[in-house]
Amino acid sequence: MASLRVAIIGCGSIAKHRHLLEYQANSKVDIVAVCDKVEERVNETARRYQVKAYTDYQAMLAKEELDAVSVCLPNYLHAPVSIAALETGCHVLCEKPMATSIQEAEAMITATKKRGKKLMIGHNQRFVPSHQKAREMIANGELGKIYSFRTAFGHGGPEGWSIDGKNSWFFKKDEAFIGSMGDLGVHKADLIRFLLGEEISEVAAFVESNAKTDTDVDDNAVCMLKTESGIIGTLAASWAYVSKEDNATRIYGEKGILRLEDDSTYSFIVHHADGNVTNIDLGGIQSNEEDGQTTTHVIDHFVDSILNDIEPLVNGEEGLKSLQVILAALESSQTKTITKI
Template structure:
């Protein structure tokens, strides 16, 4: 099998800082096409990666010769573009949140099944070393019963991250559909499901308190009850003005696990007998310079295609993580706890 021929749809920041760089680093992938409605952005990336530039993704799909695509577009375009690519016979890696409704997500999953193609959602938290190590410790049973958790993802907002700054689609309700909760919170709903199993019930407060002239949420605090009965909180924010917080604390019978909460040690375990174990592990990916060099997302996606295996974050997994966030929105609107139908 030759190299997987890849097209990247959308040439904004996530494509430039993650997808294109990581495809280029892959021995098994070759970037052959890039798409952006702003022609010079597409051309700039085409020149850089020796690819063909398009301004309409449908032209790229029609021309063929592509095995897989990354969908790096505003949230409202994730589902329609992914479905078109799957129906055109391509494997799809879609950015998160995968869709703007459960119905859209289900249609994506169905399209992948119908066409027998890989659909993967770019939830990179599952590949972080501290998160994988914590999962092994929790699954081993040696920590006893899990009592509670706190998981947080916050930073100052997408203004400095997005290629379009404050005028970005991130702040446009029609294109984004959801703000910090979908941008950051969905990563944490995916992580907590990975670590502790399915979510059963959600309550939430979702606010716009830090950003002006937008209807998009920038602060959310959710209460989650897991199927196991474990309760905890999930916070997502674009208002942590002096940097970021990407931490998770898990409180168990025999220890407290602190993930990405210490500047030097990605995982610290405080045992109830007084012992403290500090794990030196690869650092988590961050938007700052000097962050972890790879998210492992592209590597895993390409591996799934080459070896014909299901990815760690299938469309179905992405949909379950999205449903937690959709339930949080519903809870905030109705002022009731929302039961999930997993």
């Protein structure tokens, strides 16, 4: 089969450090076009990858014969641009959070089904080796009954990662809609659902804007989550971890405790109930820090799902369920009540 013809819409940091590099490394893909409203940025990217440059995604979709696109845009554009691409017959890999509302997410899913195309959301935490091993261990009953968990994702903020620094769309509520919870918290909501193999049913949260200036999006959040079977735990998302990134998860079970990505040497640690400890190095998690730039495996999975006509691991329905957790956290914080999903 000929290589997939792919375009990237949005040439910011996530495209630069993830999508473009991973598409380029995949032998089954030809990057044919890039699009960004900033002409200098898109032209530089196009020169680097020797592809066509567009400043209007609609013109690109109309002119190019594309098999798939990556949507790497501010949150408020995820749904309309993804739907436009789906309606022109493209498979879509959309960055998280998939949308800014349940209604938008459902519209994306409807467009996917209408055109018979793949929609994948870029929740890369599911592909981390330690997380996959933990899911398998939990599913096999090796940890016994699961009682609780705690998971966190925090760093110094998008000004250290975004291509626009302090002027990034991440800090503009009309473009981002949601701050650290949409940037980081939704990753961990998706991860907990994936690890435990069940849905979150209730959320209580404090979602605050207390670390960054000149923005009204959230930058610190702590949530309490309860699953359908009664497992309880905490989720923290922050742009105020100023010295070192935290991307750690712990699972507390009947037969032991799992420590995932919270040790500098071992990515997977089991503290057994009998006192023994198992340490395994499965490779580091992808990170915004220099020593964490490992492949996410998201692009390879997306490409394989298209070529083999299989449903992506993180399809639209999965993206919606993780988005619902974050929206419930916002509602809980605003109403000062426990929100049921």
